[in-house]
Amino acid sequence: MRASQLHLPTLREPPKDAETISHQFLVRGGYIRRVAAGIYSFLPLGVRSMEKVKRVVREEMDRAGAQEVFLPAIVPAELWIESGRWQKYGPELLRLKDRKQAEYCVGPTHEEVVVDLVRKDVRSYKQLPINLYQIQTKFRDEIRPRAGLMRGREFVMKDAYSFDATVEGAHKSYKGMYAAYNKIFTRLGLRFRPVEADTGNIGGSMSHEFQVLADSGEDAIVACSACDFAANVEKAPLQPSDWADTPDDLDLPHAVETPGAKSIEQVCKLLACKPEQMIKAVLYMADEAPAVAFVRGDREVNEIKVKKALGCQALFLAEADWFVKATGLPPGYLGPILPDDFEPSRVRLIADAEIAGMATAVCGANVKQQHLVDVSPSRDLAHLTFADLRMAVAGDACPTCGGALQAFRGIEVGHVFYLGQRYSKAMNATFLDEQGQEQVFEMGCYGIGVTRILSAAIEQNHDARGIRWPVALAPYEAVVLAMGQDAVITELAAQLAEELRQAGVDTVLDDRDERPGVKFNDADLIGYPLQIVVGKKAAEAVVELKVRHSGEKLELPAAGLAGQVAKAMVLGRAGQTLTADLLR
């Protein structure tokens, strides 16, 4: 391909609505253009990179025994009503009506459609297992789309659904997908980690996220330094602490004046203590009823764990006014020791297990402007319900081996779920087993964020000048930069580009009548893994190579170069990072 013929509008300056690195480079590099909030057009380069993701995904899905289908983007409401999600899903579901006023939605995920498809045609255990996947444009009317392709409203996703006769079969399907996902992300050249995950509102009981490791990632994950354990911090269970003994000479809890000190920080300053010696109260509205979660002063509450511990459906941070009306307790001075005359059923109290391990603690006194000191949890807080409520952090003990956890940031690009019968049961999807008995399908679902992968890859692979694509994701694997319009140069450059093309390397010939600086800068920005510069030594048939990822440069004769590059690209397409060594 000739750059002079390519629609490749690069921008020198980032558009002001792009703050994230990947968003900026995707727009500046001429990959995407914004159409509306969270909705993008893909330009030729963007399409090429996206197609490369799809190809790898298809190959590995097919290899794993899944079959591609293509389901409708627009789904009739009746299917969603049947699964119960028409009510539950909320405003994120884009609903619309046709001319007859019949209701539809734009599918944000396709469990309903695929269950409907399978229940109609699959009647026997002999037809199982079956795994169907599609690559579709999805729409989720996100409250706040952001960061370009990272969290768009419209996005492309690969979603697969497995149907099995038994739980064991479903687990096998799940493992098959888990293995396929490892292959896919490895081939795409990404540094990633599968982690245990919360199942969210899609339901199910077993779930892993595939996280691309990047400092800018939205998700916090922890991984054990000693064993294989890795989990989203939302999910990571923590080991309970042993009860700490009450120090012998400790007074009974007594109140001290702490005027105006509502935050942990202010109390610490006033009483000269540390956040880890305090008990923090976080106020919630749990299914319309007040509840308080206590964690150590330096910890974050994990609301998913709180939700589970309380067994509630909806959990929101409580508005202070509402909470006061409901309980009469003073926000800012709330503590786990309630006044004797307080009716305990008016508020649910739960405490993080770690609090049990505190020797002494400072907490709110449930009286304005006062805190209690010399609180010994083992002596004074035995009435509380203790549970694992906090976010895991680096240094916590691994729940499986006790080793130290490390913290990472990640971008979720894949998610595998064991669903069980949640959808198949709701939608009465059954088959006949060997005994002729009607059985409900065991399901799993498996997603990959195709467009998000592009953003994630850039977040992980870039420098100040631009993108450093893994070979497998680059729109073109190599660019031949012709330095000037001299005939010796243009002819050698054209010849090299043709040889590379014939050797199977996706190549662009930058034949534009631009100054060298423009070509170098565009090449760095766009992120071709390999730049081949035809210039000063063209007369001797020697060219210069620059490996974008490592920045390595080397000079090589043009003769035989194409074959060598082709060999290196084969390794690159398998997920290996391109280096100068592979080219020599």
Place this chain on the structure above:
RNA sequence: CGGGGAGUAGCGCAGUCUGGUAGCGCAUCUGCUUUGGGAGCAGAAUGUCGCAGGUUCAAAUCCUGUCUCCCCGACCA
């Protein structure tokens, strides 16, 4: 939905306080020169100043309403 910010040429921005011919850089087009890290000179084209009302002799600028976008938070297979 809460808090903050912004809508002026394709992109990035100034001008708004203090009303008076709509500007700058980059990009684009033409010509000449230039050609190893975003060239120089000369010329050209490009705008419902987000939208709708209002005040005024006169509105990008003041007033009212409204829409959109961005950031933080809540939310999220």
